[in-house]
Amino acid sequence: MSNIIIMGSQWGDEGKGKVVDLLGGEVGLVVRFQGGNNAGHTVVVGGEQFILHLMPSGILHPRARCCIGNGVVLDPEVFCREADTLEAKGVAAGPGRIVISKKTHVIMPYHKVIDAAREEYKSKGEKIGTTGRGIGPCYEDKMARVGIRAGDFTNPELLKAKIEAALVEKNALFTGLYGRDPLSAEDVFAWIEPYAARLAPYLGDVSSEMQRAMENEENILFEGAQGTHLDIDHGTYPYVTSSNCVAGNASAGAGIKPGAFDRIIAIVKAYTTRVGAGPFPTELSDAAGEHLQSVGSEFGATTGRKRRCGWLDICVLRESARLNGPTEIALTKLDVLTGVGEIKICTAYEYNGERIDYPPQEQNGMAYVTPVYETMPGWTEDITQCTSWVSLPGEAKDYVKRIERLTGVPVSIVSVGPDRAQTLVRK
């Protein structure tokens, strides 16, 4: 039996969905533990593309059951839409298959209004470039202890009272600061009522669900969203998301003891991307950056925004390794580097006249570092059909080995294309 955490090492969009899907056939339970539908996991199975925002990617394996943990923020409308889409494609997504923790916080319409209004209100340099899905405001309510939880779906009186109480403060903000119309508690309640009725059968105790799975010797896969450098504490604050994306949160965000994990797989894209604002030391604005963006189809799966692209940054990965303790790396999108010419790897930063190996801790320190690069030869051969280590060109192998050496973490999986089959697993 082995319990595996899949987490992002960079700024999200590393290809976690594909790796979760790849391992999903071996697990009984797939659990999401943080984030919400700000995520966008693209999975291609048999040539058919699925983009999942809230559903665990493991849903595409018929035998895996899925859980939405307490650390997730759940938009009921998005959940129902994804369940309908999956069902229409023949993928079971009913209450027998998915359990939503009663402790999961619910994204309400006013959270989305605040997300949008706040971004609009900020001056240009201050904008975070959120996904606009109400993620941050929902987590704020959780911390302020006024949030609505999925368990409230079965208690209409409590639901109504919480909505009324929340709107006193939110409406003062909408009308007093943001110049928006107030929301009516009746309208919000009328909106949530049908979703509450539909989602009630999905509610359960995720922690006990996992306990049972372990007793039955089933593997559990913990599906992280976003990435370590978008983590609310450890990321490039304030240009981060509002949850802990590091592996440690799999425990608190799902409800399982810290000693329960056997493997932690760090997902690393073979180069770096970032969506939204915030420092990005190795960002490229030249032909190589254009190559990565276009060949890698680097558009945000949630918002469709062009992703910013740059060289691989080992300082970022070193910190991820220190924070998450990965047992291995799954390296994704190696094929995108084909034909880019010489490849650069950032191995250190110059910062305030010093050479450092890790991101600086000061707010926005990352905006003031100068990357120190080493250069490696690239390759031109098409590697999208390489499914064994020996079939990779020597330069590609050297690049992978260099990453292992610089991070101190073995690369166990290499992905060379979007399809499940375009993957090589190293012994």
Ligand code: IMP
């Ligand atoms: P929020 O999570 O919508 O509040 O957005 C905060 C920041 O995190 C923005 O820069 C987003 O672009 C970024 N972000 C949130 N989710 C993802 C993701 O799944 N992949 C990449 N970036 C993300």
